Amino acid sequence: MHRGTPDLHRQRGAFSMLSAATLVMAILFLALVIDSGRLYLEQRNLQKLADTAALESISRLASGNCSLDTALAQVYAVENAASYGFVQGAGRTLSSSCVSVSIVDGLRAPVADAANGRAVRVVTSSQVPASLVVRTGSLFGLTGSDSVRLQAVAVAEKDSAPLTVFSVGAQLLDLNANGLVPKLLTAAGANVSGLTVLDSQGLANAQITPAGLLQALGVEVGINQLKALTPEGLASLVDTRVGAVGIQRLVDVSANLVNHDQALAADVNALGATLGNSQLKNATVNLLATEERPGLLKLITGPGQAVGSALDARLALGEVLSTGLMTAVQGRGLLVDELNLLGAVKVKLGVVEPPAIGIGPVGTTAFNAQTRLHIDIDSNNVPLASSLLNLLGTSIKLPIIVDLVSAKGELTAIDCSRAEPEATIEVESTVGNICIGEMPGGALWSTRTSCTESTLQDASIVRLLNADLIKGKAAVPLIATGNNPVRDELTLAEDESDITQVNNLKIGDSVANLLSQVSRMIGVGAPKDANGYPRLTSGQATEIADKYLATYPNKDAIRAAMKTDGLTWPRPVALLLDTTMPDEWHNKLLLNNCTTNKMQCRTELISSLQTQPQGGLLSSVLTGLASSLGLSSNSQPLLLTILNPVLDALKPVLNAVGSAVSSLLTSLGLDLGKTEIKVHSISCGIPQLIR
Template sequence: MARARLPSRIGRQRGAMSVTMLLLMIGLVAMLGLVEIGYLYWAKRDAQKVADLSAIAGAQRLDLCNTSYSNNTAARINAEKDNAFPGQLEIHCGNWNAVHAAADHFVQGVSEGNPLNAVRVIASRSVIPFFGQNESLPTVTAQAVAKRSAPSAVFSVGSQLLRINGDTPLGNVLKLVGVDLNATTVLGYDGLANAHITPGGLLEALGIPVDANISIGDFNALLAANKVSLGSLLDASASVLARSGVTDIDLKALRDALGLELSLDDLAVQLGSDDGSSGLFAKIIAPDGSASSALQADVNLLDLITTGITIASDGRGVAVNNLNLLGLVQVKAGVVEPPSIAIGGVGARAYNAQVRLFANIDTNNIPAVGGLLGLLGTRLNLPLHVDVTNAMGTLTSLQCSSSPPTATIQVDASVLRACVGKVGDADRFSKTNVCDAGLQNEQLLTLLGIPLINNQIKVNALADQQSITLAAGETGSTQINKLALGNTVSELTTQLLNVLSGMLNPRGNGLSTSDTAYQLAERYLLAGSNSNGTYNIERTITLLEHGSKDLGIEKLGSWQIKKGVPEPCVLGLFNCFRDGTVWEGFRATVTGQGSGLLPGLLGTLLGGLVVERCNSVVGSLDYKNCAKRNLASYIQTNTEEGFLDQFNGGGVTAPGNEEIACTGILCIVLKGPLDLLKPLLNNIGSLLSDLLANLLGLELGRTDVHVQSIQCGGAQLVY
């Protein structure tokens, strides 16, 4: 019996291999596509790498930009030779600033306010496909902008009233009996002096976010607005060191040692400085307006911690709240400004603690006696402000071409700055120099009800200015203060003569001068001055009458005044007054021409005007100011409606701070010999300073400057 035939298996599976091959081909095509996409990604990354490196190389050598700012040789060599880039390059030199409206904040070329500081590189290349001709593949393009950071430095200053040097004859003698003046120990912790952290790293550890492109103004405001505890500052410093791999510094020992004396978490440290207060960092100066370089500056950890400790303790290395001496003198003292660390370019400043003493000498405070003097209308009131041992370091230049780079810092120090006058309670212990703009006249002496002295006295004694040049990591000291006694005595004499002229002169007794008239008087007198600064009255009168186009001086013209021109009478001893031109009267009061003998010697008031006799014994003490006041009074005699109003605003200079110029008998007797003795007194002070230093080892008024780091020619990607 025959079997039935079964269907062929081969026939039933016909076409199965085609499906398999189709799936295989789809997989292969997908894999090839992924390879192509990966290649595109690699090409993009390679172009971006070339653009980044080329931009940085160009920013480091901005001097190789061409005159049209369309190429930079260093950037092109880096891309084409060092990195063998086969594509096209667009290289532009210009200015990068976060305020520019473009997406990359870059502007090609240089203009006023936009200095050359950056290079932009656009790198593009075509992509060759691996398989076949695929013209749809895009051209790969990458862009980068690199900015050259302005040179900057980090430094601090430390003023010293007195330093003891044991390597002197006296020091060597004392060593024989067991006294070593150099045996001064300072608590130290291994490694702190050589450890560095960056402000950016410190702020990150403190949990204060900072945008890398933050402007320097916003950065200063951010620092000034943030206070942290001293404990947090130490912990954050330790955290930064740990992350950077530094393991040989144990800040826990320092924290534990300080914790025995201070409540670390209760003491606040202000990070930045502003116009009203000082902080850990002084106001940062960045010539390019960006804080990026300041964020990466190397700050010495030992300086940062010691400065932080001083600020946390309120900077009160010296504090006298209220000391009463026999009821006559009330004394207060304190440190005005804690030390700070300066970061930035030329113009950056670091301050050091300035001890301010306020002594209120007032006879009204004397028990019993003060009341009796008050009944007699007599009072001596001397509010004395004294600043001791202050120092300010200002970065004046950076020498990046030298090897190693160096920084030059100008140190302005003063052993003593004193003044007598009125100061508001809020300003008394502010960081503002109260002996300058904040000082006002005070009623210093009243005798039998007569206000004799209403004035102020300012003396900057034993001031010193020196410059010091250091490399990164170096510490240097200024030379000892040369004790310029002659300058100090001369300045004090000048101030006393000014006070004397204020007591004896009739000025202020009805003298009325508007601000505009006084400013006009100063403007014309300065314009007519001789080359040595003395007033030339005849030239001034010519300018008043006719003006000068070359000097931009308008003419005031001339007019008649009644009873304003003096002339001698009664045997030539006294003055009578006649009508005449305004400038005849001004000339007579200032030069003495046509004046009687006695008024010329003693000074007097004119009949029709309240003015002073500037060539008298008393008036000559303050000759320049006397001339200004008289001219202002004569200017106001013009009764034409709106005469002075036309000079309000532009073209009128503000009153200056000219030195007192006196030519009378008292000046010849008192100030003349002192001017001759000034060099001798200065030499005596210098000799005394050298003797104290070389024989006794007492070095007065030195300032230490420590340069922590210098950054030159650095470049960074900003886009």
Template structure:
């Protein structure tokens, strides 16, 4: 090859070397510049991660006081990140939800603090590659680029248990709707007129407990997330219903449900101060994440209405047609409101099952008084005849007093030598006293006594709930202060026969009589104070992963329910209570010569009981059956059954950790 061509080749190689060197330098610049951004991004991510972890570890919140933003700011400052001059730091509180696919998502909510998100941004010089790309893309070239790092830290999931107790009422028909309308009208003070569709809508709709409490806090002006204060804040029944309306409207509830709630709000005219903590229980310090549970709307409203009755001084008087019992007055009052749901740390609950950290639920304790007026008593077939038949055994006794120089007959004058004349005055059902029947149905209760969580792949997930079914007691007689909040209820015998006396004088042909002395010669009365045998049952309900269909799901999922063993022999128990009619003999007034009748009257009690008890049984049974079978069931109280639900979330161990 000629030297001429060799020289040209050497020149081409030189140009290629220069080109390759330029490319190498360009790529080196790109790598260095990109590495600079990568290192800045990585450093910024470390700042954000550390800030989020510190905010969670120091129990920061987005409420006043323990500020998560303050803790995050202190953390970034120690890592030489200065906020300002293009650098920003944004801190948010909320919760992390995990989808079925396993993907985690942060949801901001200032009321929650189970997770904290920190977003750190830093302004750096734009990279060469970025500038060239912007130039060739036709965009304006910025000399600065904003890097952003996001970190979400959360506390380890705490171990939580939840108990719920609910009515066995599954659906409402026309008859039940009429009874519920009458009951709720009496409790709320206004007119409740819900349709069957409205009642069933409430039964078939759930409400988020967390959303409900957050909305109520907004309505009452309570600090977001301060649930302890919220549960102890005074509120009216109308405000409690309104919070439910707002939440369910946002969640797309049906028109039947919203109309029903609107009617209940209008009917809630009582301004008695209520506290929601009497029907919903949270352990002190329970996190908002634990409230991510659903509650049946009917159950919530039922609790609000019963709480309103408990706090009101008046009792609800039901229309006589409600129970199908004419000329009979039925009054009802909630003595103790229900505890619908309880959430907390099961370890604290097990340490003292009935202490301040108990996870305890109960149905309401209700007192029902049925007043039977005298016209109804008189119309009862056989009652007057039975009482009059009591006089028959007394006639021979009175005749026997002739040996004491006494002249005695029923409704005639008994004259003693040298004294005035005494008249024996017999009254049947004296004083027009009504017969009072009071039925107390105590709240069924359940509380956590044990739990277990699996360790690794071994172990059992279980909750044990000690459960007692309802206890009923029956009182019959002359009852006072049945609904008094200051005086205990008093049960006195109801007189059936009053053997009164009246002393008369005759001076110079002019007669006069002293006032009648009731029960001067004694008398007979009836009284019942008895527990209904067989109406209570105690057992431990075990919700366990080793038992089919009894695994307690995590808090926030639909509860697993178990029915407690029904209270047995209610019918025979009621019969036993009715057969426990007590026949009481009133003793004659001191010194009265008719006192000789007292031993005889006492001796006749066996035959008297045989006469009166069947009549009283026939009176009480038709009155109590509608109460036991219908009225109490509408209030979530079943003497035959109680449903208890359980949830258990087994927590994690360790410190705060990064979740996103």
């Protein structure tokens, strides 16, 4: 019965040993889990440090190019890591290098390239305590290191397409009071003395981004959501949320953006106040330009692409305000009093297309401000020198439209490999047209395309006896010294500007050249009979006869007046002799002095006025006139005699207008043969990690 007792005593410690072994294993596994988690967190923090250091370095490097200054890349990375408490020493290291990113087997892989590598690679390492398992093993005599080195690698580059902010020929806002836009502002009742704030150093240094401007105007949409929109979608959103921006509101927002400088903000507010008391108080500006309408900013991307980093482009606040003012005066014609030549010529000058600031990658375009001249020659304001034209109530009205040089700049390249990135812009300057005719109602100061015959309406050029005698329209290119268009290419760094090659407009020659077009229009528009021969109708001849009979008392006075008026074409008489039309008419009335029997005088005069010259020959003056007008030798001499003083009256007026307009443009600072290009800022992309 007692033999089993020793076996029971021998088995009592088996469970305790198994429990102890299990407990030790559990503790070891717990230590392993805790230590693995600790090492994971250490590695994770180390990777975050490498990522932020790489992003900081590539962001601060000029042009986002590591190879331009490898030492500076290291400095920026170290500064960033130190800001997070990672200081080199005591087992901690940080190093940076320049790499190029290549595609290997479809994957992006960094390759060391100190000479040309644009991307930054940052390597961080840290010596941390080894695992608890190793330390526990040392208690049992197992050897192993008491620390382990962790390492993290990050590669960052500016991966988005570079973009540029630039403008083309936006120099109309000459702060001189004689400048075009200041004159337009003055005409609208604004005090232009406040414009000097636009040229102040404070506004020149004040920077804003399109995203910041949108937020300041009340577009309460996240920046990332805005960046995901296409230019068209963004324009639609802005139209919905903000609409057209009042010029005074734009000034107020600008003042708020510079409120850290109280003096500058006060000057900007003063400018807003003077605009608020002028005719421009209700003027509005589209913030974003589209293909169909002008606006302050023109954002460009590839087809269907989002605006992305274009919303982060830097703009000078002064440029935004200046462009806004030019947009506000669009559609306003300025009557230039100094060119009101003898009361017969009135000249207006205005902006029909404001400039836009182009923002985007290669392929972005921007246009200059398009200006237009309207010259109105009207003889109703001045008596004509010809007694015949005055007798017949003849009036000359010549509406001339001059579309001045337009320029387009296209961004063709951005070089971010240089210490200062550069943008290459191809500029195309096109000389406009000079036209005679009428623009459709309201289109004179709002249609930006150059005038052509297809866009014009016929104008009444010559009126006779209170009726239209000649109507027509014409369009011819302006005369310039160079080719049309002129193409030039400029390469500029940030904040640089340059002027394209000069293509001087010959305004005087161009206006004078219109005389041939006027002659053509008169020739084409002259009234003709059923056979196609130029002649006045019998009704018109009757009215002319009645004018002479009502003005002069007898046939002698009428004959003398007709000779003075040049109605002296040759007529045949007996014995192979010839006479003139007034003498022939006078001789038919031997017994009638036109004081009593006026009916016979009237009938004979109507008939004589419609006669042709003897043998179809005209005087040398009328022969030359018929030729210049493109009319045949069968032209009615009465018609030619009326048209001759019309052209004589136009010649000196057109010559005077040509020289006067040239002087006007010079005084307004519009050097139309030049196009100025300015690069406001260049962005070489946004920093991104290479995964």
